[in-house]
Every structure is written in C-alpha cells, then in structure tokens.
Ligand SMILES: Nc1ncnc2c1ncn2[C@@H]1O[C@H](COP(=O)(O)OP(=O)(O)OP(=O)(O)O)[C@@H](O)[C@H]1O
C-alpha cells in the first residue's frame with residue numbers, strides 16, 4: 001500500500017505554522033495534521049497535542065513510540081509512530097517540525113515535502129505578543145532563535161505568510177497539485 005506524503009510545515013515562531021496547518025485541513029479534510037507529544041507546561045495551550053511530563057516523554061521514547069523527536073524552547077517534542085497509519089488513508093499528513101530535524105525526517109518519511117514559511121520580523125513579533133501563549137521573556141527568546149534550513153533536502157518550497165491565510169493555503173495547494181496524483 002502506498003503511503004501519503006508527509007508535508008513538514010516549518011519556520012520561525014509566530015510565522016503561522018499551526019494556523020496554516022489548520023487552514024489547510026479546513027480546506028481539504030484529507031490533508032490531516034499529525035498530533036505531537038509535547039512536554040508543554042500546564043496552562044500553555046496550543047494546537048491539538050498530547051501533553052506529557054518529561055519522565056512520561058522519556059518513557060515513550062524508551063519504548064520506541066516516536067518516529068522522530070527533538071528539543072526546542074526548553075520543550076521536548078515527539079511524532080508518534082502512529083503517523084504511519086494516518087499515511088495509509090490520508091491524502092497527505094502535515095507535521096509541524098523543527099528545522100533542525102528535517103534531514104532525519106526526510107530519511108524517516110521518504111516521501112517528504114518541506115513548506116518553509118516566512119514573514120517579516122515585525123509581523124512575527126506582533127503575532128507572538130498578540131497570541132500571548134508564553135511569558136514576555138519566553139516570547140523574546142522565541143523571537144531571538146535563529147535556525148537555518150539544512151542543505152540537501154529533496155523538496156523545499158518557501159512561502160510567505162505575511163498576507164491572508166487563504167492566500168498561503170492557495171500557494172501551498174498549488175505547489176502540492178503535481179504530487180497529489
Ligand atoms: N496569515 C496570517 N495572518 C494573520 N495572522 C496570522 C496569520 N498566520 C498566523 N497568524 C496568527 O499569528 C499567531 C501565530 O500563529 P501560529 O501560532 O500559527 O504560529 P506558529 O508558527 O505555529 O508559532 P510557534 O512556532 O510559536 O508555535 C497566531 O495568533 C495566529 O492567529
């Protein structure tokens with residue numbers, strides 16, 4: 001059975017990764033997000049994710065329950081192996097990944113597309129502040145984080161998300177069209 005492609009949505013904090021993923025799924029319910037396990041503290045909400053303590057996360061890791069894991073912003077993130085089942089029935093599966101794990105992700109997933117979202121730094125700062133999910137100190141740390149995309153990825157598409165979400169979704173769907181079969 002052929003597996004649906006995995007589409008990584010990446011970019012700096014506040015660029016709109018979660019918003020773009022939700023808008024893509026709203027436009028085409030067969031493009032489905034993978035649920036991440038995150039050691040995010042109680043009280044910090046976000047997308048639909050599985051909250052774990054650090055020891056719960058470590059135990060899941062030891063049991064081989066993650067196909068991919070990484071750390072960023074003082075948190076641990078894991079993509080459960082169940083993403084394989086999702087790939088059996090979806091048209092495409094979306095994952096919100098760190099740019100630091102893209103090579104590992106390409107090796108793990110095979111059929112893999114990276115959507116690299118960009119936005120003006122002022123737009124990023126306003127969005128992270130307005131969202132208010134983190135403390136001002138943590139917001140500042142997020143905005144100061146600088147990560148570049150690794151070299152040698154097979155398929156990377158850069159898309160600007162300064163404008164309306166609908167336009168970003170159109171741009172992504174236009175890029176995906178040739179590989180959707
Ligand atoms: N195209 C857009 N136009 C206006 N607001 C947007 C747009 N995209 C995202 N936003 C807003 O920007 C804020 C940050 O978006 P979101 O949480 O999706 O970013 P993110 O990249 O997932 O950030 P983080 O990596 O910090 O989780 C949210 O409040 C969201 O509503």
Ligand SMILES: O=P(O)(O)OC[C@H]1O[C@H](OP(=O)(O)O)[C@H](O)[C@@H]1O
Nearest residue numbers: 011072077096097098099100145147
């Ligand atoms: O800067 P890089 O390494 O690309 O991304 C780091 C992390 O930042 C975001 O975390 P969250 O979703 O805001 O908790 C991403 O999802 C990723 O896990």
